[in-house]
Amino acid sequence: xxxxxxxxxxxxxxxxxxxxxxxxxxxxxxxxxxxxxxxxxxxxxxxxxxxxxxxxxxxxxxxxxxxxxxxxxxxxxxxxxxxxxxxxxxxxxxxxxxxxxxxxxxxxxxxxxxxxxxxxxxxxxxxxxxxxxxxxxxxxxxxxxxxxxxxxxxxxxxxxxxxxxxxxxxxxxxxxxxxxxxxx
Numbered sequence: 001x002x003x004x005x006x007x008x009x010x011x012x013x014x015x016x017x018x019x020x021x022x023x024x025x026x027x028x029x030x031x032x033x034x035x036x037x038x039x040x041x042x043x044x045x046x047x048x049x050x051x052x053x054x055x056x057x058x059x060x061x062x063x064x065x066x067x068x069x070x071x072x073x074x075x076x077x078x079x080x081x082x083x084x085x086x087x088x089x090x091x092x093x094x095x096x097x098x099x100x101x102x103x104x105x106x107x108x109x110x111x112x113x114x115x116x117x118x119x120x121x122x123x124x125x126x127x128x129x130x131x132x133x134x135x136x137x138x139x140x141x142x143x144x145x146x147x148x149x150x151x152x153x154x155x156x157x158x159x160x161x162x163x164x165x166x167x168x169x170x171x172x173x174x175x176x177x178x179x180x181x182x183x184x
Contacts, residue, residue: 024068024071024072027073027162028074028076028085028159028160028161029074029089029125029159030078030159030160033077037077041075041089041125048092048125048126050125051063052100052108053107054122056156058157060119060120063159066161067123067159068094069091069094071090072088072091073089073162074087074162075087077134084134084137085131086134087131088131089126090128091123092125095121095122096122097120097121098122102114102115108120132175133174135170135174145166145169146166146170149162
């Protein structure tokens, strides 16, 4: 048995776990490629853009309160053929008010959101990696390791947390030469 013995109780004590070196968290950001694709981001100056127009309170809360500088996210093409994880982005600016909410000409305008009391937030992201191949929603659904993934349970949410185990599983799929056969 690994560990040391507690001198008072004479029981073995497990050694403490090493500290986590990175406090980064993982996310999935959904975008319709007809509006803005990963290729568009790759071509953007500095491969960077703001993640604007989110109008769901749960997603807003992730953008405003939880996604931090350096966090990584999968870029997911939704409503595509096929819908798939296609790249990785990094948060390069934490949540700040989304100015499209204040612009009456914007499709994301919200009359109840003001610069003094913003309702909607955005982050800035930078493209860091194109996946070797897209990982389709069908492939994700076929992996038992991903059965609890938010994307497969609450698919309409545009900003979602991803666990470290899910992150590794998706990357494992992306690094395969071909998708696993899903037929018996």
